[in-house]
Amino acid sequence: xxxxxxxxxxxxxxxxxxxxxxxxxxxxxxxxxxxxxxxxxxxxxxxxxxxxxxxxxxxxxxxxxxxxxxxxxxxxxxxxxxxxxxxxxxxxxxxxxxxxxxxxxxxxxxxxxxx
Amino acid sequence: xxxxxxxxxxxxxxxxxxxxxxxxxxxxxxxxxxxxxxxxxxxxxxxxxxxxxxxxxxxxxxxxxxxxxxxxxxxxxxxxxxxxxxxxxxxxxxxxxxxxxxxxxxxxxxxxxx
Numbered sequence: 001x002x003x004x005x006x007x008x009x010x011x012x013x014x015x016x017x018x019x020x021x022x023x024x025x026x027x028x029x030x031x032x033x034x035x036x037x038x039x040x041x042x043x044x045x046x047x048x049x050x051x052x053x054x055x056x057x058x059x060x061x062x063x064x065x066x067x068x069x070x071x072x073x074x075x076x077x078x079x080x081x082x083x084x085x086x087x088x089x090x091x092x093x094x095x096x097x098x099x100x101x102x103x104x105x106x107x108x109x110x111x112x113x114x115x
Numbered sequence: 116x117x118x119x120x121x122x123x124x125x126x127x128x129x130x131x132x133x134x135x136x137x138x139x140x141x142x143x144x145x146x147x148x149x150x151x152x153x154x155x156x157x158x159x160x161x162x163x164x165x166x167x168x169x170x171x172x173x174x175x176x177x178x179x180x181x182x183x184x185x186x187x188x189x190x191x192x193x194x195x196x197x198x199x200x201x202x203x204x205x206x207x208x209x210x211x212x213x214x215x216x217x218x219x220x221x222x223x224x225x226x227x228x229x
Binding site for chain 2: 004031033035041042043044045048050055056058089091095102103104105106107108109111
């Protein structure tokens with residue numbers, strides 16, 4: 001069964017550096033999302049993306065964050081200048097007509113550690 | 116602002132001991148209520164979507180129900196492999212502008228002892 005995949009599984013970076021987290025959503029899905037989960041806290045919405053543009057973003061998703069769908073399969077989250085408080089698990093999700101438009105399927109996550 | 120509160124925070128059961136997890140919510144027009152399972156260090160795994168009060172869905176030992184204010188996840192005769200964190204999330208949108216975004220609760224950590 002098709003799944004959402006994410007790379008890398010773990011990224012360690014220094015404060016101030018740029019990172020790009022990569023996701024391959026389920027094929028034929030139309031809606032894409034990024035969420036994050038700080039250790040011991042709730043899963044938080046960052047951004048949704050549809051038809052090559054941002055549909056909605058949260059207060060967390062400031063000018064340091066950007067998303068892109070560079071080709072027909074990848075979906076990326078870029079953090080331009082990482083901060084210590086960006087350390088978290090980042091989850092990509094996708095949804096589409098094949099499984100119910102509202103049902104979001106999550107990837108395994110990328111653990112980002114900012115030192 | 117959409118809010119989701121789950122209780123209890125943690126639940127320890129003996130194998131075979133049935134119980135229920137609670138999810139209370141406030142949302143501006145419910146589009147859907149979702150249950151996910153999350154294992155340590157993994158992404159949330161989709162379990163159920165409920166759309167309207169009175170709806171019920173079942174999967175193996177799990178049954179989810181929905182009222183206008185809360186949802187329950189009933190676990191019947193649990194096994195140790197059911198141990199995980201169970202997350203509840205709501206999606207607003209009926210008449211609102213927030214399409215797609217899920218608002219999660221903090222989860223209930225379920226431990227089932229053999």
